[in-house]
Amino acid sequence: MARRTLPEINAGSMADIAFLLLIFWLVTTTIDSDEGIKRQLPPPITDEIDPPPVRERNVFVVLVNANDDLLVEGDELKIGRLKQKAKDFLIANGDGLLYGDRPQDPDLPVRERISKSFVKQKVAEYTAYVTGAEDEIEKDNFQKVLDNWRKKLRSIELLGGEFKMLPGSAIISMRNDNNTTYDAYLQVQNELEAAVNELRDELAVAKFGNTYKQLEDEYELNSENVELLDRIYAIRLVYPQRISEAEPSAAAN
């Protein structure tokens, strides 16, 4: 049998070709980034419902006109100062924690101190209601209220002291014109969000040693961690994120 020698193909350039292909692929594919500002739209309104009356001092009004100028609480304002103004609104007369007490301002909402003994009393009260409930539905309803009061009690313990709560009707309200640019709109949304986030971060760092975002990220990875959820809830209780937008029909005026 004759021994044939196979001619060897030089494969040295193969690597180069493959590298070229690889680099071409890396350059041409774009990895889609899905980041942005998240918002929950309100459900559609079915009937003409008269909105409940709100107190002027509890609403932080931001208007943006067709020239992208801001009117905040009746005064013209540069966007660079919006965040601080929104923070002042949220802090109001002091949160009882980092911002202690501030003098009351007739244009700002009034935070009220929730006392530990009062919350404890409520917890006891609703515990009795739940055990004495007559049917399942009633029991569930009482249980929900009880859970809420328990969370409040837990928050007071976690934050290491009684704090002052914003009234439930305190909101940031934004309204824009149809000719406002999208950029201006989103920058305003961003500054308002930044105001809440910064206050939350400050409090979270002072009390728990992590920023609020770190707490949330950690919770996402480890959603069994009840302690973490309680901390997040406590921060949210002191600084709720309530940014609403006016109905467009009203905005047209």
Place this chain on the structure above:
Amino acid sequence: MGAISTASLPDIVFMLLFFFMVATVLRTEEEQVKVIRPEVSELYKIEKKHLIRYINVGYPQDKRYGNEPVIQLNDAIASVEAIQGWVDKQRETIDERERSKMWVSLKVHKDAKMGVVTDIKQELRQASALKVLYSAGQRDRTE
């Protein structure tokens, strides 16, 4: 001393290439509109990409559609009225258990007027697609 054999190098590189080809998702949609997103500091990242559906609003590449921002759904330029039907169709493509978690990402050109965005938002509300992401790029917080 013999030279180190590089015969397996192409195989390794091809392996890498295939890995990237499989791992990256090719854009199947053609860009019909030009979008330059605004830049903001308070970003939220959506981890579950399969729950996101996109609405693009930007200046049309094809000048027959005019010079004002238009809406692109999937592959085509569409009117605002088409959004509700589109949302219903998109819901069908998501697993039943996760349908309520659908996100609509609005990729809107920064110079677009709010009128068109407000119209889209109203349509989304009517279609009960309430989770919205205003897609944006990253910038630092201002002092």
